[in-house]
Amino acid sequence: MIDDHKHGIMTVELPTLLLQFQPEGEELKSRQKYDQAARQFVKQLDNVSAAHWLKEADTPQDVLEILNPAVNSIAYAFTLRHRIAAAVNKKSLPDSAQPGGALWNKLVLFLETFDPVQMRYAGQEWKKLVDYVEPLAHNAGSPGLAIAPIRSAMIRLDPTTGTFTSTHVDFMRLCLETRSYAAAEPILDNYIHSLPSHIPTVVREGFEYSVPCADVARSGEYIHRLSGHSDKVTIIDVQEYYVLGAMAYLGLRQFTKARHFLEHVLVMPAANVANGLMLEAYKKWVLLSCLVPGEAKNIPRSANATAIKQVRSASKAYEAVAEAYTHLSNMPKLKAQINAGAQTWAEDGNTGLVKAVLDSQMRAYVSRLSRTFSAIPVSNIARNVGGSADETAQYLETLIEEGYLNARLEQTDKPEAGIVLRFYLDPTQGPLAKSEKQQQQALFEQTLRTNALADQVKDADYRLTLTKEFIENLKRQQKRQGASGDAMDTAWDDGIEEEDIMVDL
């Protein structure tokens, strides 16, 4: 039906044109047809001149009133984008584009309700609309207002938010700037499983099940280098995302996750050199290794050894702190190390983290006691750490409440013992105990996660086979095999070839 109106841009009224693409229509049940129609529609709208879009704005016939953002998402996106562009280009920003204004509200409504499948085709519009949110909010002096709409736009487009886009980095910057660490969490918890790659057109188009609108399509398939959803992504962007993400986790005091995020930076491919972000990541990683109890302190194996050596030699002060941290019987040492490096931490912006390390040493000391003792008078602990028994008891109480210790405090009748810290020896008892059912549930959830991840790995593997380099290498290999086969033909003792000849005879 769109074909009929191919040359009708100037003749057909804008509203009519915009309503031509009906994603729910009978004709578009076939995914392949839908794909063609959607592409065609986007191409058509691209050709409409800017002036057209502004006609009848703010009248009852305004297309923005006629169109439903959740149904006519492509059309709505184009219209909205042109309207905002016009507003932003004015000398002073009209009120309607300010947060709370009509246009702003439409933008937010759109980002929260658009049809994700249609937006797979209008990548550029999506990107531009998302990019408007932050400057508008900033301009009004409350950048925090931008977070929710951007995040919703990301999640609607790709529920896994696992295909990396430049929006990811922008979003993280915004969250850190406004200190909205918790707001970043839903995005951070979804791991990055794909980077926008170059998918050959042959693979991209024409197959029933691999068109972007297919139900089974993964975000890595509709967000790619040419889809317009993202600016060009560089390695620095990816690194920055992980470092910023780790910092957000730090803000939430989720040390394990922060440490895992930093490891992503450490394992990035490197031509035997490190860069600043890697150094930054390594420094924080060393400190975090102290805060995460019981984990192996080894650098992931796939990291580039030379690069790691470089960052290590530039982070001596940090390693000294980590080393001092392990001397639980000599706590003043850590304090001395930390005081000695005060300037370094301040310059690197790690003062807060270093302080957290210092605070946690006491905790590590107490939890190490659980490996040695089943019960110990609080006065003994107080003597070792230097403090009164009451203070120590209070401190222990908070540790138990915060879930760091599987233990209880009890009053004994023995006068020399006083208050006693008693650890639960059996892991199935005490406040931190996990029942078998809980364990099973956790295992079950983990299985699901791992399976999903395994699929992502398979996908990544598949994408790898689509790259030019892979194919060229394959070609080269085949050629080499072919060449050696030719050489063998002339060799006098090629048994297999001779046998073939015999068969032919």
Add this chain to the structure above:
Amino acid sequence: MASNIEQSLFFQQRRSKDELIVKDPPKFDLESYIANYAGHTRIDRLHHIGSHSPYLALDAYRLAITEAKKGKNVNLYLQLVEELSGVAPQDPAAMTDTTWAEKKAQETQREQDRLEHELKSYKNNLIKESIRMGNEDLGHFFYDIGDYSNSHKSYMKMRESCTSNKHLADMTLRLVYVSVAQKSWLTVQSNLAKVDAAQLKGEDKTKLEPIVSACTGLAHMCIGNFKEAATNFLGTSPAFLTTEPAAGITWQKEVLSGNDVAVYGGLCALASMDRSELQAKVLGNSEFRNFLELEPHIRQAISLFCNSKYSACLDVLEGYRSDYLLDVYLSKVLGTIYGRIRTKSIVQYFIPFSCVTLDEMSSKFPAAAGITIKEELEQMINDKTLEARLDLVDRLLISPPTNPRHDVHADALKMAETYDHTLRLRLTRLNMQAAGMEIKAEKGSSEKMNAGMSERIGEGLKGLGSKMSFS
């Protein structure tokens, strides 16, 4: 008299330097003990006993000085006399025999000149065998005057003129012998390995085997590898007791005796093996029994350990502590060996119990010097040799309840999480490689890398970092 000697200048100096002094009288008889030894080790052992035991100091030094006067090592003589004069200034042997010393010094100088001259002329004549023998003589000579590093050098020079496997083996054995005197055990080990690798055949090989295994055991023991030491000592064939001199050295007299093999082997085994291993490899070892018969109390200690009578076993060993501290090789490692045996005993003792009071523990294992049983157990638990928990309130040692099912679940979950994370890291790498992303060196800045790196960190980042707060 002994108390007099203990207060003497020499022992006071040792005490001020915090060196070992064995106060209790040993069980052995010096005369018969030292009769087992000959050559260098005889003086060395006498010297060791003299300088460590106030009780035997006089006798040991006197014997050592007489012995030293028979040899060519003037410096050793002078040292012994000086030390004796610190112990007992009035003793006749403490008077330096200067005429002998001067005469001997001149004699040895003349001998050295002669030997070096001879070697030179051999070298001019280019007769390999003579050069080898010249070097060997020089090696012997340096050994006799106590210049071990030159001795080692001379023996090493023999290598290029060795013409048969036997010569090579002899030379290597000599090197072993010198390194034992130097107490440089790593050299001993590497040379022993060479003896083993030398292509000796038949009788020659079987003859050397006991010597090699005994010496390997010794070297391992002295550097603290008790498990390997035990294995080597236990594998030493009884032929060691009667073997003929090899490379001109009577090993069982000049290095370590059969009794030593029994003691060293038994102690190392106790320190490193569990009960079933001890039963099978020590008590049930018909070859090693020949050695054990020489030292019945070692055998007794091992059987006591195997029968779970740990405190009795420790008592037996404790009774011989001073003897072993006066042994030139054992004295340095004895503390460690005894410590290991004690720890093992405690661990083995605790296995069948779920809960023992600390008082019971300290009565079974009387506390060692300067450390209470509580501190000892705490240490053992901390370094994970003992799987237990201390209850300081009721003074109990508790064996923690195990819950394998829970542990397996917890482990599985942990493993799955680790796997998951590793997989994610790999995925990141894979994706980046596929996208051709790689950290590359900036042009011409690879040297300045480290210096410039911290400055090049994005300013924006720095700002953000300092804004982080943990309140």
